[in-house]
Amino acid sequence: METAPGNEASGGNILTKQVSLATWLREPAFLLSTIVLVFLLYSGTLIFPFVWDDNPQIVNNPIIRSWSAVPRAFGSDLWFHFGRNQVYYRPLFTIWSTLNYTVFALRPWGWHLGAVLLHLVAFIVVFFFARLLGVEYWTAALASLIFAVHPVHIECVAWISAASDTMVTIFFMMAFMAFIRSHDDRESRWLAWRVGSVVLLACALLTKEMGLTFSGLVALYEWLFPSPRERSRLQKLRQCFLVALPYGIVTLGYLVLRKAVLHQVAGSIDPNHSNLEMALTWPIVLFSYLRILVVPVGLTGLYSTPYVQSASVLRFLLPLAVVLAVAAGIWHWSRRTGDRVIAFAGAWMLITLVPVLYLRNFPDGDYLVRDRYIYLPSVGFVILAAKAVRLLAKNRKLGTVSLQAAAVCVLTVAYCGAVYAQQIYWGSELLLFYRGYTLYPESNYARVGYAKALMDRGGYNRAIELLEGAIRNRPDDGPGYFLLAQAYTKSGKKEKGKVMLQRAISLFPQMMSSEVAKVDVAGQYGELGDYKHALALCSEVLGKDPNLYSALYDCGNIHMEAGDYAGAEKLLARAVEIAPDQAAPEYFLGRVYFKTGRFAKAEDLFRKAVTTDPHIYDYHYWYGRTLAKRGDSVDARRELSIALQLNSESTEAKTALAALTTMHP
Helix, strand or coil: CCCCCCCCCCCHHHHHHHHHHHHHHHCHHHHHHHHHHHHHHHHHHHHCCCCCCHHHHHHCCHHHCCHHHHHHHCCCCCCCCCCCCCCCCCHHHHHHHHHHHHHHCCCHHHHHHHHHHHHHHHHHHHHHHHHHCCCCHHHHHHHHHHHHHCHHHHHHHHCHHHHHHHHHHHHHHHHHHHHHHHHHCCCCCHHHHHHHHHHHHHHHHCCCHHHHHHHHHHHHHHHHCCCCCCCCHHHHHHHHHHHHHHHHHHHHHHHHHHHHHHCCCCCCCCCCCCHHHHHHHHHHHHHHHHHHHHCCCCCCCCCCCCCCCCCCHHHHHHHHHHHHHHHHHHHHHHHHHCCHHHHHHHHHHHHCCHHHHCHHHCCCCCCCCCHHHHCCCHHHHHHHHHHHHHHHHHCCCCCCHHHHHHHHHHHHHHHHHHHHHHHHHHCCHHHHHHHHHHHCCCCHHHHHHHHHHHHHCCCHHHHHHHHHHHHHHCCCCHHHHHHHHHHHHHCCCHHHHHHHHHHHHHHCHHHHCCHHHHHHHHHHHHHCCCHHHHHHHHHHHHHHCCCCHHHHHHHHHHHHHCCCHHHHHHHHHHHHHHCCCCHHHHHHHHHHHHHCCCHHHHHHHHHHHHHHCCCCHHHHHHHHHHHHHCCCHHHHHHHHHHHHHHCCCCHHHHHHHHHHHHHCC
């Protein structure tokens, strides 16, 4: 059995037994069986719908609908249509989304399949990356297995929008693998490998900002694994700088391009917190990442991590002590064993996390910790974890193949169980935000998101309660006021809705700076009966982008409510054409057919909407009313009863069901 620098050699009978295990793992069966395991583990995500950022980033993104728009991806923000002053410059992820749209349109299962396949590619790359680092076969195989089934990766696999983290990790590792090849092959093909490495780094940077740390890792690798020729410390530093220089130039070029396109390098800085508070918060952020890597339970997309404002024992000193102890332990382990890969893997965990440690770029406490941010850093963690399990072979009393196999089995079963139990929370927006609000009730972001998910299902009174609480906690929350305006209006309190809408616009004028936000405001004006303002905003938005998905179906609905059924039908039919697998435009077009007496067509569209998304109150309510109009009292009762289950407070559903019962006892 081969050993690597940092030697993982064993002796005696143990060595003989390890040879057979390593030989088995060299067979394709290892990779194939892990691929099958991971695919089965995440197969349930194929039935998940689009959730959260999927809607603005995918469903309502006009730039991904045509390959002719690809050049625009390199010259604009990913969310240009959603809000101004965004900082998501990710053209290669936009191209990936365009490819998905070309193949699957807006069928969520296809996009989820793509996310699972990306994770499988990342798992394979982790294996070969570890091997190039000099990690022996068994340890590299175990590291890739841990990476494949670690629950902290649920977010990147189960949530389509987080696939950018998977993509940047693949490009980043492949770029580093090419660099290692150029580092080790300095005579024949080193230049080709170095050029390939630079190109792959450019791909990583154009996928997500996590690629910014590449140059630092190159310099560190050169320091830890220098060429055999003796050099002084100063000469080593000079060599590290020279090796990292091409990558630094590419990174600088990316920042210049980013500045030219977005007119800023980073996002707006949170004015409510200082750099000192940011530094005080770093220990608890790093501790949180360590915690979810070591004990991956209680995972959510909505952690709440308030800023640390003083050097308190629980929120600063204790997390700092834990982080320093872990760092010291990794350093001691590397020094004691002479294994420089341990030091490099530990540094990889921290250095690749640096881009998300500039906490003032994020809203207060809402985005300071996210599972997707640890996807790339976790590569270092899984190598360390695999080496730790491998240490069992060093102990002559305990180091047996059976013990190692048992440890691997226990770890794999535990991780798979945690993935199976926790991925379900990405199965709908209601589950996603309910999970976040339950775990972090102090988070305004989770509270507001949960309220919006309840509103989508007709739970207006509970949503109002949550939103009023959110506004008490944060009186300047413009989006919170806007959602409260919607909740009041839909629950029949239109005067309160008007007041909240005006307050939202005054507190958050950015609402009127993008097409999607204008459509939302137009929809609210329409709900309030102010069709003049609503239709004016619709004309403005559709004049700029006639294929903006949300504008077509929201403005179609406004035309319907204003009595312009011909205009509504035209817009909604176009929305159905653009997104044939989305329930909302089918539902709204069904309403037009209902209003104009074409009940057979309405029934067909409502049936499709209910089938596509069976959790929406309005779909069942109008489907039930249409069935009643067509004389199908049995199925009408069923649909109205389901509507009441989804919204027990609905007086209109109760009235319709009572009338149906009176007519057909």
